[in-house]
Amino acid sequence: MSTQARSDTSAPVEVGQAMLSVRDLTVTFPSADGPIRAVNGMSFDVRPRERLGIVGESGSGKSVTAQALLGLTPRDHTTGSIVFEGEDLLTAPQDRLRALRGWDISYVFQDPLSALDPTRTVGHQVAQPLLLRRVPKKEAHRRAVEMLGEVGIPDPARRARNYPHQFSGGMRQRVMIAMALIGQPRLVIADEPTTALDVRVQAKIIDLLYRLTDEQGVAVVFITHDLGILAGLAERVIVMYAGRVMEECSTDELYYRSIHPYTLGLLESLSRISGPVPERLLTIGGGPPAPSRLPTGCPFHPRCQYVQPECRTTPPPLEVPPGGEHASACLRAAWLAERPGELR
Amino acid sequence: MTTPLLQVRGLVREFGHGPGLVRAVDDVSFDVMQGEALGLVGESGSGKSTTARCVLRLIEPTAGEVRLDGEDVLALGGPALRRLRSTAQLVFQDPYSSLNPRMTVADIIAEGIRIHRPRESSTTVKDEVVDLLELVGLRPDHLTRKPAAFSGGERQRIGIARALALKPKLLVCDEPVASLDVSIQAQILNLFADLRERLDLTLVYIAHDLSTVRHLCGRIAVMQDGKIREIGTREQIYEDPQHEYTRALMAAVPEPDPRSERAKLAARRSAQTTEAGRL
Numbered sequence: 001m002s003t004q005a006r007s008d009t010s011a012p013v014e015v016g017q018a019m020l021s022v023r024d025l026t027v028t029f030p031s032a033d034g035p036i037r038a039v040n041g042m043s044f045d046v047r048p049r050e051r052l053g054i055v056g057e058s059g060s061g062k063s064v065t066a067q068a069l070l071g072l073t074p075r076d077h078t079t080g081s082i083v084f085e086g087e088d089l090l091t092a093p094q095d096r097l098r099a100l101r102g103w104d105i106s107y108v109f110q111d112p113l114s115a116l117d118p119t120r121t122v123g124h125q126v127a128q129p130l131l132l133r134r135v136p137k138k139e140a141h142r143r144a145v146e147m148l149g150e151v152g153i154p155d156p157a158r159r160a161r162n163y164p165h166q167f168s169g170g171m172r173q174r175v176m177i178a179m180a181l182i183g184q185p186r187l188v189i190a191d192e193p194t195t196a197l198d199v200r201v202q203a204k205i206i207d208l209l210y211r212l213t214d215e216q217g218v219a220v221v222f223i224t225h226d227l228g229i230l231a232g233l234a235e236r237v238i239v240m241y242a243g244r245v246m247e248e249c250s251t252d253e254l255y256y257r258s259i260h261p262y263t264l265g266l267l268e269s270l271s272r273i274s275g276p277v278p279e280r281l282l283t284i285g286g287g288p289p290a291p292s293r294l295p296t297g298c299p300f301h302p303r304c305q306y307v308q309p310e311c312r313t314t315p316p317p318l319e320v321p322p323g324g325e326h327a328s329a330c331l332r333a334a335w336l337a338e339r340p341g342e343l344r
Numbered sequence: 345m346t347t348p349l350l351q352v353r354g355l356v357r358e359f360g361h362g363p364g365l366v367r368a369v370d371d372v373s374f375d376v377m378q379g380e381a382l383g384l385v386g387e388s389g390s391g392k393s394t395t396a397r398c399v400l401r402l403i404e405p406t407a408g409e410v411r412l413d414g415e416d417v418l419a420l421g422g423p424a425l426r427r428l429r430s431t432a433q434l435v436f437q438d439p440y441s442s443l444n445p446r447m448t449v450a451d452i453i454a455e456g457i458r459i460h461r462p463r464e465s466s467t468t469v470k471d472e473v474v475d476l477l478e479l480v481g482l483r484p485d486h487l488t489r490k491p492a493a494f495s496g497g498e499r500q501r502i503g504i505a506r507a508l509a510l511k512p513k514l515l516v517c518d519e520p521v522a523s524l525d526v527s528i529q530a531q532i533l534n535l536f537a538d539l540r541e542r543l544d545l546t547l548v549y550i551a552h553d554l555s556t557v558r559h560l561c562g563r564i565a566v567m568q569d570g571k572i573r574e575i576g577t578r579e580q581i582y583e584d585p586q587h588e589y590t591r592a593l594m595a596a597v598p599e600p601d602p603r604s605e606r607a608k609l610a611a612r613r614s615a616q617t618t619e620a621g622r623l
């Protein structure tokens with residue numbers, strides 16, 4: 001693939017150093033029933049070439065976080081900082097954000113039908129990021145066809161002339177990925193890109209994202225509600241609840257040695273295709289809180305089986321507990337760290 | 345004892361005509377015994393919902409035979425068909441769109457009882473509604489609320505209570521947990537298991553993945569392109585799948601185990617280097 005001149009104000013980042021640093025991010029929407037606290041102080045880093053997973057139940061603030069990373073949340077309702085390669089996206093001018101989006105930072109959303117324009121050919125839409133950068137039309141089209149081939153669309157030259165409705169759900173998601181990667185971004189935000197798809201198609205999309213990001217050295221933030229999907233793809237995982245980080249660590253640490261009651265509960269309640277069939281699945285009681293009525297103290301306390309009196313009043317900080325290997329926002333993390341991953 | 349509660353033979357349903365003809369269900373046969381839970385699994389478009397709708401006669405099959413509780417479902421009309429409709433109930437996939445937003449929970453659940461037993465006293469109906477609510481794990485103070493005030497999992501419980509109000513023998517569940525969070529999915533799956541035990545319910549449980557059915561169903565049918573490719577006990581399907589399609593579905597289910605998932609991903613990658621992945 002040819003290298004393109006890009007809107008380059010940034011120094012190259014060293015491997016290991018963060019390319020994206022999110023600090024104390026909050027997004028609060030005003031409403032008649034009082035403020036909706038969708039994101040409540042998220043802090044995390046993304047390193048170059050990294051595959052980072054963010055997992056959380058519906059309403060935990062995943063999509064709002066993704067929108068914030070792309071500068072798409074209303075500024076007067078967003079606080080904290082989002083520093084991408086040295087530049088704070090929350091204070092950068094709007095035209096600068098437009099220049100970064102789809103080019104340096106690109107995205108794949110859950111529902112490709114609403115993200116694709118039904119009146120334009122697939123080829124045209126995939127070429128769009130290049131056309132916006134004044135790449136000559138012929139060259140942009142050639143690269144779009146090449147990219148459609150890369151993402152596994154058979155007979156790409158012919159299919160580039162089709163419209164989105166002529167593609168199946170899985171093929172449309174491939175088109176979205178082609179669009180996201182054609183500008184050779186350094187960071188891709190993928191918000192539930194496989195949620196509506198059948199398992200076999202889902203596995204192919206995961207393989208594709210893995211291969212392309214691996215080959216092109218792109219970092220991916222993969223957002224999902226399904227812990228199963230992240231196991232093979234992610235190198236590091238952040239567990240979100242009520243707009244906050246509950247646990248953050250390497251993928252193996254999370255699945256084999258979690259020290260947060262919420263993560264342990266999520267892992268427990270997954271139905272699986274192997275191993276013994278339990279009489280009943282173990283469950284987390286209740287449901288996630290409404291962001292307009294967040295509990296005091298630890299947001300998980302109304303559902304937690306390890307709750308103690310102080311959990312109701314003291315919000316647990318996200319930190320590595322004594323004797324632990326990774327960060328957990330739980331007042332009993334040190335106690336759990338004596339038996340990591342065991343309390344399932 | 346030995347006659348199945350539900351018998352389906354040679355079921356066919358076609359849509360469209362001429363070159364646009366689709367055989368959504370193509371010669372499907374299966375039995376479900378009283379008290380059994382049968383899983384019907386297949387990918388999108390494989391014909392699961394169409395099969396379910398034919399069995400409940402919400403749509404007319406093109407050909408085939410359906411016997412429920414000894415009766416020939418396709419020959420029924422009028423009052424007999426209404427009776428059938430209370431013997432077999434459908435629980436829908438989408439707990440959002442399947443409940444009338446303007447009705448209270450009490451009215452939604454009572455509606456079916458009133459249609460089928462119009463002369464029932466209102467105190468009896470009310471008592472039954474309260475019992476049903478408790479059965480599915482909701483509280484009496486939920487009765488006066490409208491569906492919008494409930495979470496997805498709670499709405500699915502309301503849908504289940506509504507179906508149970510008619511005292512059905514057979515519950516056909518069309519992907520009842522697909523749109524719910526994992527922690528809520530587990531709660532609803534446990535609820536189905538409880539109900540089956542307590543009410544001796546027979547279940548046909550439709551899903552597009554093989555993991556949720558494994559917890560609930562003793563026997564599983566795998567559908568592809570309108571046909572049942574394989575049907576067998578849980579042990580047969582999960583431990584010794586015979587059909588290539590069953591094996592492919594099984595291999596694609598992601599499990600919360602990084603080591604084995606990475607191994608699967610690597611295996612798929614090396615298999616794909618020879619042939620470009622296709623949908």
Ligand SMILES: Nc1ncnc2c1ncn2[C@@H]1O[C@H](COP(=O)(O)OP(=O)(O)OP(=O)(O)O)[C@@H](O)[C@H]1O
Pocket residue numbers: 359360366367368386387388389390391392393394395552
């Ligand atoms: N009313 C209809 N008119 C035309 N075609 C239909 C109709 N209903 C279903 N089909 C077609 O029949 C086939 C089977 O559909 P069905 O809804 O039974 O699939 P399914 O297995 O339930 O899939 P999903 O997992 O997506 O719900 C599909 O090809 C579908 O497009």
Ligand SMILES: Nc1ncnc2c1ncn2[C@@H]1O[C@H](COP(=O)(O)OP(=O)(O)O)[C@@H](O)[C@H]1O
Pocket residue numbers: 029036037038056057058059060061062063064065290291
């Ligand atoms: N534009 C908005 N106005 C008001 N509330 C919103 C808006 N966008 C999202 N929310 C609320 O913020 C919370 C988090 O939403 P979201 O990030 O979409 O969750 P998810 O983790 O499912 O992606 C939800 O309660 C949602 O209803």
Ligand code: SF4
Pocket residue numbers: 260261262298299300301302304305306307308311316329330331332333
């Ligand atoms: S802080 Fe308390 S309530 Fe919160 S997860 Fe830990 S033990 Fe449970």
Ligand SMILES: [Mg+2]
Pocket residue numbers: 062063192
């Ligand atoms: Mg979302």
Ligand SMILES: [Mg+2]
Pocket residue numbers: 392393394518
């Ligand atoms: Mg269906």
